[in-house]
Amino acid sequence: MKNIQLICSECERVYPADQPIWRCTCGGLLDIEMETSFPIQEIQKKPPNMWRYQEALPIDQPENIISFSEGFTPIIPVEFAGKMVGIKQDHLFQTGSYKDRGASVLISWAKAIGVKHVVEDSSGNAGCAIAAYCARANISCDIYVPANTSPAKLAQITQYGANLHLIPGNREATANAVLSAARTTYYASHSWNPFFFQGTKTFAYEIWEQSGFQAPQAIVIPAGNGTLVMGTWIGFNDLRKAGLIPTVPRIFAIQAKNCAPLYAAHYQHVSEPSRINASPTLAEGIAIAEPIRGKQILEAVRRSNGTFVAVTEDEIQAALISMHRKGFYIEPTAAATIAAIPNLVQSHPGIDQWVSVFTGHGLKSTEKIMAIQEQSLQ
Numbered sequence: 001m002k003n004i005q006l007i008c009s010e011c012e013r014v015y016p017a018d019q020p021i022w023r024c025t026c027g028g029l030l031d032i033e034m035e036t037s038f039p040i041q042e043i044q045k046k047p048p049n050m051w052r053y054q055e056a057l058p059i060d061q062p063e064n065i066i067s068f069s070e071g072f073t074p075i076i077p078v079e080f081a082g083k084m085v086g087i088k089q090d091h092l093f094q095t096g097s098y099k100d101r102g103a104s105v106l107i108s109w110a111k112a113i114g115v116k117h118v119v120e121d122s123s124g125n126a127g128c129a130i131a132a133y134c135a136r137a138n139i140s141c142d143i144y145v146p147a148n149t150s151p152a153k154l155a156q157i158t159q160y161g162a163n164l165h166l167i168p169g170n171r172e173a174t175a176n177a178v179l180s181a182a183r184t185t186y187y188a189s190h191s192w193n194p195f196f197f198q199g200t201k202t203f204a205y206e207i208w209e210q211s212g213f214q215a216p217q218a219i220v221i222p223a224g225n226g227t228l229v230m231g232t233w234i235g236f237n238d239l240r241k242a243g244l245i246p247t248v249p250r251i252f253a254i255q256a257k258n259c260a261p262l263y264a265a266h267y268q269h270v271s272e273p274s275r276i277n278a279s280p281t282l283a284e285g286i287a288i289a290e291p292i293r294g295k296q297i298l299e300a301v302r303r304s305n306g307t308f309v310a311v312t313e314d315e316i317q318a319a320l321i322s323m324h325r326k327g328f329y330i331e332p333t334a335a336a337t338i339a340a341i342p343n344l345v346q347s348h349p350g351i352d353q354w355v356s357v358f359t360g361h362g363l364k365s366t367e368k369i370m371a372i373q374e375q376s377l378q
């Protein structure tokens with residue numbers, strides 16, 4: 001096995017990585033420390049998927065890799081307010097969202113250490129991804145979701161053979177429900193489990209390779225639980241430490257105004273997510289009022305010289321319709337990130353290299369999109 005250690009972000013206790021743990025005995029979040037390397041000539045010979053960066057990923061036995069040949073999604077230039085922005089097409093994954101990056105590494109790791117059963121909670125897409133990769137790995141799983149999750153995501157999780165648990169109330173109620181199950185079962189959490197971020201970091205590696213082995217100046221991505229923010233931060237830092245890029249791009253992290261604890265904290269100049277009164281948002285996938293890794297997300301965005309932006313429901317809806325009219329069929333949560341781009345490019349005229357992302361596929365949210373259509377007919 002590769003030399004990997006789990007380190008507590010609170011008390012700095014170190015654990016060997018092959019134990020099926022997901023948090024420190026002190027309750028703190030675990031982070032991963034491991035060596036990464038980027039043999040460019042070797043990388044370029046490998047198939048176009050995220051496992052081409054195997055020297056930077058925690059799995060070394062090929063038979064443990066659980067994969068649908070995911071990743072290396074195209075970056076398509078789209079014009080916003082007169083500027084071209086490269087949009088990474090991460091809605092084109094096996095399960096319809098970029099969460100497959102994290103699920104592929106996390107479930108591969110679970111297989112490598114002999115885990116037979118996992119639990120996960122999600123607002124939908126992470127549950128879909130964990131369920132699909134468990135199906136491929138022959139690992140059984142229990143997925144907990146809020147009862148009001150989009151029906152297409154519920155159908156998808158069930159079809160993969162997972163045990164689906166519908167929890168009444170908000171996203172936090174679901175998080176509490178899974179914690180009791182996680183006392184006895186491996187918690188394949190996309191917020192607690194640090195192996196998930198070892199997958200989402202490939203988002204950064206791919207952008208670097210697809211930009212001609214260079215980092216763009218700015219990245220515009222969503223922030224709910226921060227799986228993409230933390231992956232982007234870890235990934236570009238790996239490249240910086242390897243001497244392959246001079247600096248990490250500025251990270252612009254987007255929240256829905258109706259649920260924006262990180263945006264609030266940023267402008268209140270505090271280091272922990274703010275307590276907020278959340279209201280419902282079209283962007284169900286980033287409706288996270290109490291992000292577990294909030295402190296780390298705030299630190300990453302600030303250290304990248306980036307900032308937080310909060311978008312309104314009207315802006316999300318307008319961005320959604322505008323992308324659909326251009327032929328990009330994305331889900332409302334994905335549109336929240338896109339909604340921030342026109343103002344960002346206009347308020348930062350000195351930045352010429354922008355990359356953003358379509359995070360989830362529109363076919364996951366048919367009923368929400370139909371509701372928007374009906375509303376606009378009235």
Ligand SMILES: *Cc1c(COP(=O)(O)O)cnc(C)c1O
Nearest residue numbers: 125223224225226227285359360
């Ligand atoms: C999960 C998700 C996000 C946001 O990711 P976080 O990890 O919560 O920050 C954005 N869009 C879609 C479609 C998602 O599934």
Ligand SMILES: [Zn+2]
Nearest residue numbers: 008011024026
């Ligand atoms: Zn600890």
